[in-house]
Amino acid sequence: MEKQELIAKDNEVLAEEFEKEVSEITPEADIKATLELDSLSLVDMVALIENEFHVKIKGTEVAQIKTFGTLYDFIYERLNA
Amino acid sequence: MKTRPLFLGEELFKLIPQRMPIVMVDVFYDATDTEANTGLTVTADNLFCENNKLREPGLIEHVAQSAAAFAGYDTYRQGLVPKLGFIGEIKKFKIYRLPLTGECLHTHLAVLGEAAGVTLLAAETRVNDEIITSCQMKIFIKND
Numbered sequence: 001m002e003k004q005e006l007i008a009k010d011n012e013v014l015a016e017e018f019e020k021e022v023s024e025i026t027p028e029a030d031i032k033a034t035l036e037l038d039s040l041s042l043v044d045m046v047a048l049i050e051n052e053f054h055v056k057i058k059g060t061e062v063a064q065i066k067t068f069g070t071l072y073d074f075i076y077e078r079l080n081a
Numbered sequence: 082m083k084t085r086p087l088f089l090g091e092e093l094f095k096l097i098p099q100r101m102p103i104v105m106v107d108v109f110y111d112a113t114d115t116e117a118n119t120g121l122t123v124t125a126d127n128l129f130c131e132n133n134k135l136r137e138p139g140l141i142e143h144v145a146q147s148a149a150a151f152a153g154y155d156t157y158r159q160g161l162v163p164k165l166g167f168i169g170e171i172k173k174f175k176i177y178r179l180p181l182t183g184e185c186l187h188t189h190l191a192v193l194g195e196a197a198g199v200t201l202l203a204a205e206t207r208v209n210d211e212i213i214t215s216c217q218m219k220i221f222i223k224n225d
Contacts, residue, residue, distance in 0.1 A: 040169045040219055043201045047194030062196045 001079055006053075007072050013052050017044065027069030034068070055079065086110045086120075087154070096153030096163055097146055102128050105143040109150050115192040117154065119147040125182045134179040135186075140214050141171065144204045147188045148220050151202070156222075169199055169219035176214045184208045198222065 001009075015022045018035040025034060037045060046057050049071070055078040057065070065071050088096060088109035096109060105127075110118040121143050123130065129139025145168055153163035180186060188206040195201070198221050205215045 039197045040199055043194050043196040043199045043219060046196040047201045050194050057194075057196070059195060059197070 003072065003076050006076055006079070009052065010049075010068070010072060010075065013048060014045065017048050025068055027067065027072065029068055030066060031068060031071060032066075049075065053079065087112070088150075093150060095157055096150040098149070098163070098165065099146060102126075103142075104146070105129070105139065106146045106150050109154065110187075112151060112154050117147070117151040117190045119150055119188045119190070121186045121188075123180050123182050123184050123186065127182075130182060133182045135182075136179065137176060140176060140179070140206065141174070141216075143186060144188060144206065144214070144216060144218060145171075147190055147204065148202055148218055151190050152200070152220060152222055165223040166220050167223065169221055171219075172217050174214070174216040177212055180208055180213055186213065193217070 011022050011025045014020070014035065015025060020035060031037065031045070032042070035045065042062065046062060050056055053075050055075050057074070061074070065074055086108045090107055093104065093106055093109060094100065097104070097106065099105070106119050106121055108120040110120065112118070123135045125133065127135060127139065129136050129142065148168070149166050152166045156163050186206050186208060188204055191203045193201040193203050199219050200221070202218050202220065204218060206213045
């Protein structure tokens with residue numbers, strides 16, 4: 001999967017799941033703030049990414065993923081590993 | 082050849098904190114790191130039975146205790162005492178029909194994701210091959 005295709009799919013599924021506009025999701029934006037995630041709903045994002053991209057995100061890795069840009073990079077690297 | 086379930090009847094007390102008459106799981110068939118199978122035979126004296134049907138709160142409690150047993154099994158096999166678990170959220174709960182007394186519920190649990198100590202599970206309960214209920218449940222385990 002090309003990175004631009006990945007980004008578009010990622011933004012689309014996250015926007016739909018968390019009822020946001022795709023335009024709100026930018027590489028620099030903070031994931032938790034943008035999607036209004038709390039300690040309970042964070043797992044929804046993890047499950048969504050795992051389901052859509054078949055990429056496993058460990059608990060320690062979640063803590064490192066702050067912005068959508070780092071999330072795109074994480075998924076892209078895993079898919080191409 | 083069928084293998085014996087991992088835990089039957091009161092053996093489940095090693096996995097869950099509930100005790101009679103509130104125990105809503107009577108068999109823990111098997112489990113992997115990400116999936117588990119539990120069951121319950123609906124009896125007329127079940128606290129949640131009314132007019133020979135297991136009512137909605139009983140189904141929810143069965144799924145919740147199945148999730149608790151799954152979490153308890155994880156700590157049990159590590160040689161630890163099962164920790165207290167909490168339901169964070171139940172969503173997408175669908176009940177297709179209420180099970181009758183005498184019917185055997187079989188519940189399959191699958192981990193959908195984990196983050197910040199919270200586990201998201203998908204649960205599906207069947208009687209034979211018929212889906213009775215399905216839902217997603219978030220649980221978290223209290224660490225000392």
